Amino acid sequence: PIYMDYSATTPIDPRVADAMIPFLREQFGNPASRSHAYGWSAEAAVEEARANVAALVGADPREIIWTSGATESNNLALKGAANFYKTKGKHIITVKTEHKSVLDTVRELERVGFEATYLEPQDNGLVSLAQLEAAIRPDTILVSVMLVNNEIGVIQPIAEIGELCRKKGVIFHCDAAQATGKVHINLEALKVDLMTFTAHKTYGPKGVGALYVRRKPRVRLEAQMHGGGHERGLRSGTLPTHQIVGMGEAFRIAKEEMDAEIAKVKALRDRLAKGLMEIEEVYINGDMEHRVPHNLNVSFNFVEGESLIMAVKDLAVSSGSACTSASLEPSYVLRALGRSDELAHSSIRFTIGRFTTEEDIDFAIDLLKSKVGKLRELSPLWEM
């Protein structure tokens, strides 16, 4: 099948794989070994990668902490900040459309005595600043809002949320797992205190990520992983040099090529949107203006979700329908936008990227046009 699920994970860029290989072979040293050249060369590679990650997002390399991915970064940020600042208050604010690695972590914090508010997004998927401001209480210590939503690709107003949080003296965490290489990020200007990154959504390897921890003004965290005191005591454990080198190379390429890539991918996405909108009763989910260039999420009315997924199995896409996941509920993100169960079930997320071609797009349009037409002919609800 043609791969259009880049928000689940991206193919690794061949240049990234090439950069990693030497660190799986001859340069196998432990970056924490300070007494010989094996350790020194591994450490130099880790620091070069740290500088590349920092450069993509306008951070100081000393603000980048290596983790195993965005799930761990979100856990470290939320549990770490909540536990460090709990004497100041125990209230946390997040949004119903966040990734499960934020929502379930906040739920866990509730279980151990914190309180949480889950904001409803607006119908276009964006957070309302007025609603956020109204939710901030004197005992609020932490706000967590993602930069780019993984299902509908909308870009939240992070700069404005940061201003508000700073004014109110609240720590602001932002999950940017889906944003790197797609949205320009400048942490020097943004008032974000903690930001989550992962490599495998930006053409890097799985199992490595980072957490940005602001130095000025300094943000403190309680470590969640204890041991040898790596990463300034915030995250112990021997660093996976090859993975880190891969993330560094992936982010270096992203910085160099993102402007050209955004233009190319957006043109392909818009071609897909135009083609699919020629089908009747098709609805786009999420704001189209404040949106990453590679995402299109649409619902096909009068088509049954599970039949639709079966019909398009020549495309590797994600669906808002229950049959692709363990739960029976349709997408909680689309539900939070106010979509009906039917439209949430019959949605498809197309996410394209670096290796998508115009032929892929035209294949997808033709396939959907023919399959949706056929499914509707069979549907008792469709009378047109």
Ligand code: PLP
């Ligand atoms: N946050 C968001 C917004 C995501 O899309 C994902 C990916 O599924 C994650 C967090 C988890 O990332 P990881 O697979 O690196 O743990």
